[in-house]
Amino acid sequence: MDLSLNDDQVAIVDALDALTRPYAAVSLHETGFALFDPELERELSKSGFLDVAAVPELGVVTAAIIVERVARLPQATNAALSAIVAPLLGLSAGTPLCIVEENAQARPLRFLCEGATVVVAGHSITSFTVTGDQVRAEPEALYGYPVSSLRSVPSDRQQHDVSLDEFYTRWRIALAAESAGLLAAALQSVCVYTTDRNQFGRPLASFQGMRHRLAEAQVRTNGVYWLAIKAAATLDPADAALAALHAQEAARAVVYDFHQFMGGMGMTLEHPLHLWTYRLKLLASELGGRGANALAAADAIWG
Amino acid sequence: MDFEWTPEEQAFRLRLKQFLAATLPDDWERFSQHGPGSPALTRYAETFCGKLADDKLLTPHWPKEIGGEGLDPWHQAILAEEMWIAGEPRGGQYMNVNWIGPTLIKYGSQWQQERYLPPIAEGRALWCQGFSEPGSGSDLASLRTRAVLEGDHYRVNGQKIWTSYAGLAQTCFLLCRTSDDRKRGISILLVPMDTPGITVRQIPSLIGEGDIHEVFFDDVLVPVEALFGNEGQAWEIIAYSLVNERLGIPRYGLARAALDRAVSVLKEEGRWNNDAVKIEAANVAALCEAARIASYAIVTKRAHGELVGPESSSARFATVMAERRVAEFVVEYLPEALADAHPYLKMHHQRGIVAGIAAGAAEIQLNIIATDVLKLPREPR
Ligand SMILES: Cc1cc2nc3c(=O)[nH]c(=O)nc-3n(C[C@H](O)[C@H](O)[C@H](O)COP(=O)(O)OP(=O)(O)OC[C@H]3O[C@@H](n4cnc5c(N)ncnc54)[C@H](O)[C@@H]3O)c2cc1C
Numbered sequence: 001m002d003l004s005l006n007d008d009q010v011a012i013v014d015a016l017d018a019l020t021r022p023y024a025a026v027s028l029h030e031t032g033f034a035l036f037d038p039e040l041e042r043e044l045s046k047s048g049f050l051d052v053a054a055v056p057e058l059g060v061v062t063a064a065i066i067v068e069r070v071a072r073l074p075q076a077t078n079a080a081l082s083a084i085v086a087p088l089l090g091l092s093a094g095t096p097l098c099i100v101e102e103n104a105q106a107r108p109l110r111f112l113c114e115g116a117t118v119v120v121a122g123h124s125i126t127s128f129t130v131t132g133d134q135v136r137a138e139p140e141a142l143y144g145y146p147v148s149s150l151r152s153v154p155s156d157r158q159q160h161d162v163s164l165d166e167f168y169t170r171w172r173i174a175l176a177a178e179s180a181g182l183l184a185a186a187l188q189s190v191c192v193y194t195t196d197r198n199q200f201g202r203p204l205a206s207f208q209g210m211r212h213r214l215a216e217a218q219v220r221t222n223g224v225y226w227l228a229i230k231a232a233a234t235l236d237p238a239d240a241a242l243a244a245l246h247a248q249e250a251a252r253a254v255v256y257d258f259h260q261f262m263g264g265m266g267m268t269l270e271h272p273l274h275l276w277t278y279r280l281k282l283l284a285s286e287l288g289g290r291g292a293n294a295l296a297a298a299d300a301i302w303g
Numbered sequence: 304m305d306f307e308w309t310p311e312e313q314a315f316r317l318r319l320k321q322f323l324a325a326t327l328p329d330d331w332e333r334f335s336q337h338g339p340g341s342p343a344l345t346r347y348a349e350t351f352c353g354k355l356a357d358d359k360l361l362t363p364h365w366p367k368e369i370g371g372e373g374l375d376p377w378h379q380a381i382l383a384e385e386m387w388i389a390g391e392p393r394g395g396q397y398m399n400v401n402w403i404g405p406t407l408i409k410y411g412s413q414w415q416q417e418r419y420l421p422p423i424a425e426g427r428a429l430w431c432q433g434f435s436e437p438g439s440g441s442d443l444a445s446l447r448t449r450a451v452l453e454g455d456h457y458r459v460n461g462q463k464i465w466t467s468y469a470g471l472a473q474t475c476f477l478l479c480r481t482s483d484d485r486k487r488g489i490s491i492l493l494v495p496m497d498t499p500g501i502t503v504r505q506i507p508s509l510i511g512e513g514d515i516h517e518v519f520f521d522d523v524l525v526p527v528e529a530l531f532g533n534e535g536q537a538w539e540i541i542a543y544s545l546v547n548e549r550l551g552i553p554r555y556g557l558a559r560a561a562l563d564r565a566v567s568v569l570k571e572e573g574r575w576n577n578d579a580v581k582i583e584a585a586n587v588a589a590l591c592e593a594a595r596i597a598s599y600a601i602v603t604k605r606a607h608g609e610l611v612g613p614e615s616s617s618a619r620f621a622t623v624m625a626e627r628r629v630a631e632f633v634v635e636y637l638p639e640a641l642a643d644a645h646p647y648l649k650m651h652h653q654r655g656i657v658a659g660i661a662a663g664a665a666e667i668q669l670n671i672i673a674t675d676v677l678k679l680p681r682e683p684r
Contacts, residue, residue, distance in 0.1 A: 001305060202680070206679070206680040211682070212669040219621050234306055245585055294581065295578060302584070
């Protein structure tokens with residue numbers, strides 16, 4: 001057991017930070033609900049960061065470390081599914097990927113657009129490439145991702161030779177790793193704001209009513225990070241289900257506090273907080289939500 | 304990053320499990336409800352720790368020069384986990400092994416080491432920790448028990464409270480005030496508990512008999528050789544000790560073991576096939592595992608010889624969350640456990656309630672996280 005980053009991972013994280021630094025500094029005026037930058041997406045896949053899962057010495061755990069860091073950016077990216085799920089399906093990294101469960105086809109899908117690969121999870125794992133007439137854009141959606149929904153799902157789809165267990169494990173890891181980064185970025189932005197903002201002659205963050213709730217959010221965020229990273233290292237279905245469950249539970253517990261602590265500023269589009277929290281809201285509904293992930297975890301652990 | 308135990312670590316854990324299986328009496332689970340500080344368990348612990356010592360499993364993480372095996376912090380963590388999960392058959396002696404011994408090794412005089420380390424390493428010493436006072440709990444630095452130097456003795460007057468194991472301990476690791484300087488006026492004396500002028504009164508508690516006490520010091524004369532470190536050095540020394548103690552009790556391990564036990568009982572009784580129960584059990588398991596890995600992140604730092612900072616408070620708070628939720632799960636779905644149906648679950652319930660109080664209240668952990676992890680401005684005092 002050794003939970004420190006190895007030398008390769010440290011070097012990768014440094015290089016990733018160098019790549020993303022200009023994007024982190026983006027001006028946030030007029031971004032609207034979703035902030036998406038195709039150039040960032042291109043740079044991430046071109047640079048090889050999304051390919052690491054297939055490299056034996058690096059593996060899915062390094063992919064999860066990358067996904068967590070990328071998720072802290074104000075821009076939404078498809079990194080989680082590209083880096084963690086796509087390689088399992090034999091798709092090249094950087095393939096724009098959407099996942100829909102056969103029994104929940106109406107839900108909004110992040111990054112769904114013409115030409116995207118849609119994976120359908122049902123009795124088996126299948127996929128198809130979306131045509132323009134199968135997509136309904138949802139420009140008014142409140143999520144921090146570009147989302148669309150499917151008008152129809154073709155019956156003729158490519159079959160993938162992976163087990164449901166393997167597939168759901170990857171999906172849960174991707175969700176948990178991205179959530180960990182979103183939680184960390186949201187928490188950080190609230191800490192900065194409440195430290196700078198003075199009321200009653202002192203920084204808001206010096207009031208214990210806020211300090212303790214922010215500290216609890218830190219404990220939950222830390223927990224989501226570690227459960228996600230562990231699941232990515234073990235690829236164990238029980239670990240993955242616990243990680244997804246804990247991520248969705250943490251999102252539920254902290255999102256409203258975070259907006260609350262920013263007062264009116266937490267209601268604006270000019271502050272980036274919503275970019276992270278409204279993504280967490282969409283992720284909280286994936287994979288059937290907390291109940292379904294909890295049942296999956298219980299079955300995987302205790303049968 | 305590596306989440307696998309090495310074959311050597313796995314073998315060490317197996318050795319401990321085999322030792323426990325071969326050594327603990329058949330009625331151990333019921334017996335362990337006596338609580339770590341009870342006379343029955345304290346007596347049993349002397350036998351048990353003696354056997355541990357014979358098998359070189361009592362202080363394996365101590366340096367070789369003083370009778371240890373020089374094993375790394377991972378072995379210390381594995382040892383602590385297996386013992387606590389088993390219901391802590393070392394009784395109050397776990398404290399010696401975890402932090403009193405290591406603190407003696409780092410700060411003790413030669414005389415103190417010669418006198419106190421061998422009995423600890425042989426499994427026959429019981430210590431108590433005289434920190435808290437009626438007026439000084441979370442605000443420990445306000446403590447008032449006085450030690451006044453008179454020639455070659457200190458004269459000690461004052462009162463301690465919540466002192467675990469004081470009824471049977473031979474020695475007290477005592478914090479007392481040698482000057483009025485708030486933190487730098489506090490010193491440590493190693494005081495034999497049979498010194499005239501010391502009175503111990505047990506406090507009946509939820510945790511089981513023999514655990515917490517009041518200790519009164521009335522004109523207690525302690526020789527200057529009992530001064531531990533220098534006068535005024537106590538704050539530095541206990542900061543070192545507490546880092547050891549914060550991870551000393553791996554409560555997440557017993558919490559998870561109790562959860563697994565509760566699930567197996569529910570299954571046996573045909574009560575598991577219920578989605579509400581399963582969902583809650585999974586939520587509890589997530590909290591236990593989150594606490595476990597947060598703790599392992601800290602052990603990693605120790606294993607690399609790095610300083611452990613405020614993140615240990617985060618791991619501890621995570622443990623409190625897990626501990627409470629397991630107890631709630633048992634109460635909700637197996638209430639008969641708190642009667643007498645499942646001694647192991649009752650034992651967990653009795654011990655779990657102190658997780659957020661002993662060794663620093665949960666709110667103090669949150670204060671530390673806010674100030675030192677999140678870097679938020681302090682509360683004005
Ligand atoms: C089973 C058990 C064993 C113990 N063993 C020992 C021992 O062996 N030796 C020893 O010296 N002590 C021991 N203690 C004492 C323990 O360290 C103290 O109980 C603890 O530090 C809290 O102090 P207190 O009880 O005086 O609570 P107080 O300091 O009076 O606090 C009461 C409560 O107020 C809240 N609180 C306090 N300060 C703050 C703050 N700044 N912000 C927000 N909330 C706050 C917390 O919820 C806290 O629990 C033991 C306690 C227990 C329960």
